[in-house]
Amino acid sequence: MNEEASAIPTPPWRKARRAAPVKRQLSQELIVETGLRVLDAEGLDALSMRRIAQELDTGPASLYAHVAGKDELLELIYDRVMGEVRLPERDPANWRRQVREYARETHRVLAAHSDIAKVALASIPTGPNMLRLAEFVFGLLIEAGFSPRDASLGMDRLSLYVSSDAYEGSLHYARMRDSGMELKEYFRHFVGQIDGFYRALPPDRFPHLAANVDALIADGGEARFEYGLDLVIAGLETRPRDPA
Amino acid sequence: MNEEASAIPTPPWRKARRAAPVKRQLSQELIVETGLRVLDAEGLDALSMRRIAQELDTGPASLYAHVAGKDELLELIYDRVMGEVRLPERDPANWRRQVREYARETHRVLAAHSDIAKVALASIPTGPNMLRLAEFVFGLLIEAGFSPRDASLGMDRLSLYVSSDAYEGSLHYARMRDSGMELKEYFRHFVGQIDGFYRALPPDRFPHLAANVDALIADGGEARFEYGLDLVIAGLETRPRDPA
DNA sequence: TTCTAAAGGCGAACGGCGTTCGTGTCAAGT
DNA sequence: ACTTGACACGAACGCCGTTCGCCTTTAGAA
Numbered sequence: 411m412n413e414e415a416s417a418i419p420t421p422p423w424r425k426a427r428r429a430a431p432v433k434r435q436l437s438q439e440l441i442v443e444t445g446l447r448v449l450d451a452e453g454l455d456a457l458s459m460r461r462i463a464q465e466l467d468t469g470p471a472s473l474y475a476h477v478a479g480k481d482e483l484l485e486l487i488y489d490r491v492m493g494e495v496r497l498p499e500r501d502p503a504n505w506r507r508q509v510r511e512y513a514r515e516t517h518r519v520l521a522a523h524s525d526i527a528k529v530a531l532a533s534i535p536t537g538p539n540m541l542r543l544a545e546f547v548f549g550l551l552i553e554a555g556f557s558p559r560d561a562s563l564g565m566d567r568l569s570l571y572v573s574s575d576a577y578e579g580s581l582h583y584a585r586m587r588d589s590g591m592e593l594k595e596y597f598r599h600f601v602g603q604i605d606g607f608y609r610a611l612p613p614d615r616f617p618h619l620a621a622n623v624d625a626l627i628a629d630g631g632e633a634r635f636e637y638g639l640d641l642v643i644a645g646l647e648t649r650p651r652d653p654a
Numbered sequence: 655m656n657e658e659a660s661a662i663p664t665p666p667w668r669k670a671r672r673a674a675p676v677k678r679q680l681s682q683e684l685i686v687e688t689g690l691r692v693l694d695a696e697g698l699d700a701l702s703m704r705r706i707a708q709e710l711d712t713g714p715a716s717l718y719a720h721v722a723g724k725d726e727l728l729e730l731i732y733d734r735v736m737g738e739v740r741l742p743e744r745d746p747a748n749w750r751r752q753v754r755e756y757a758r759e760t761h762r763v764l765a766a767h768s769d770i771a772k773v774a775l776a777s778i779p780t781g782p783n784m785l786r787l788a789e790f791v792f793g794l795l796i797e798a799g800f801s802p803r804d805a806s807l808g809m810d811r812l813s814l815y816v817s818s819d820a821y822e823g824s825l826h827y828a829r830m831r832d833s834g835m836e837l838k839e840y841f842r843h844f845v846g847q848i849d850g851f852y853r854a855l856p857p858d859r860f861p862h863l864a865a866n867v868d869a870l871i872a873d874g875g876e877a878r879f880e881y882g883l884d885l886v887i888a889g890l891e892t893r894p895r896d897p898a
Numbered sequence: 899t900t901c902t903a904a905a906g907g908c909g910a911a912c913g914g915c916g917t918t919c920g921t922g923t924c925a926a927g928t
Numbered sequence: 929a930c931t932t933g934a935c936a937c938g939a940a941c942g943c944c945g946t947t948c949g950c951c952t953t954t955a956g957a958a
Contacts, residue, residue: 536851545860552862559869559872563877567881574818575814578814581776638815641808642886644888644892
């Protein structure tokens with residue numbers, strides 16, 4: 411919006427524009443924001459250049475003045491999303507708790523924007539918000555006394571774990587959306603299918619699986635995420651640390 | 655090939671077919687095998703129904719008599735690939751070593767078929783070969799004394815880790831192929847770019863990253879994979895086990 | 899005030915994709 | 929000899945990302 415024009419009436423000496431030129435405001439930020447809205451509402455499959463252009467009342471060609479292509483747009487959206495991650499003050503004495511909370515928070519933000527985790531996995535992180543997160547967790551491990559190598563690799567593996575688990579979760583979310591079910595209905599349906607499948611296994615060929623169907627289907631996404639997080643943190647704990 | 659027709663000359667009482675009916679041999683297995691060949695040679699992006707049909711001298715519509723759609727075809731290819739994984743005799747006393755070797759072997763097979771790791775991550779494993787692998791590693795953990803829950807979640811997290819690391823690796827491979835470089839050239843180029851990027855970071859905003867660029871770029875894909883594997887196994891080691 | 903040149907907007911088209919429809923063909927069974 | 933049913937497959941539908949070339953708008957120079 412033009413703040414001048416909205417404050418005073420159109421000056422009569424300038425001949426009135428035939429159509430409202432109000433929407434002449436395409437920008438990279440607007441495109442990213444629109445893309446994120448489409449992503450949240452309809453999923454990654456629906457996020458096409460055409461769909462975004464349609465939302466902006468224009469053609470797909472118009473977007474290319476502000477964005478190099480779809481890949482770049484996805485990375486911009488991804489970094490925009492990572493800006494939502496809230497970080498606490500660094501407290502190296504409690505690095506276990508902070509690493510866990512960092513992982514949970516990142517996971518939460520990824521899950522809140524359904525399909526973006528796929529982009530997270532595919533992209534090499536260089537955006538400003540990614541760097542902010544990297545500096546936080548890397549610095550946390552360094553200050554907790556880990557060697558630079560342990561801090562580097564630990565951060566790398568932790569990020570991979572969070573992204574990949576969020577991606578796996580987003581697949582279920584996408585399947586749910588495609589099937590038109592509610593979350594609870596989908597979950598019941600899905601667990602029922604897996605349960606039936608495992609119980610139909612021939613016990614002679616798959617004795618251990620067949621004997622433990624209950625344990626195999628007991629835990630849902632969140633418990634699995636927490637368990638893996640425990641494994642990684644317990645693994646980190648076995649690495650040598652300098653006392654600060 | 656028609657074994658009758660190749661053994662004796664065409665019987666004159668049956669009017670000669672105008673074209674050789676030799677290629678009437680489409681089958682699911684042939685389609686899967688062809689798809690895998692295209693995948694290995696040209697990558698997942700090039701693996702289209704049209705491309706496979708072309709390879710088989712036919713149109714894309716012909717494939718749908720043997721395969722429900724592209725998704726099912728990808729899962730068939732994936733399970734076909736997992737059939738290449740070689741498993742040792744189970745030896746619960748050495749579960750650490752066997753878990754590690756299982757992870758390495760699966761990772762190796764995934765990496766050998768460039769882009770299939772993407773399918774591995776996206777698919778819910780129900781194929782016969784996947785079940786074989788699951789029975790192996792789950793049984794190994796059970797026999798090593800882990801609780802059914804630890805064995806189930808441990809297997810799950812380990813599979814996720816192997817698949818996601820292989821997927822990350824396949825992205826580099828794909829980028830390399832697209833850029834037309836050789837592996838060594840690509841690697842040099844890539845590390846150089848990352849190195850330059852990190853060294854250009856403003857040290858006031860990213861002090862820890864800026865101070866440890868060497869550690870951040872020191873390790874390549876294989877060392878990272880092994881490090882994460884160490885973390886997971888060390889984490890498993892902290893879980894209680896029944897002495898068998 | 900008029901002119902000009904650059905920048906952005908955008909209709910149309912290119913070459914791809916997965917999938918479906920309807921027709922054609924041929925082998926086996928009656 | 930005829931029917932039937934399974935498979936083959938050309939053509940088309942409706943998507944996709946991206947590019948080309950023309951049009952409009954506008955800011956600054958003249």
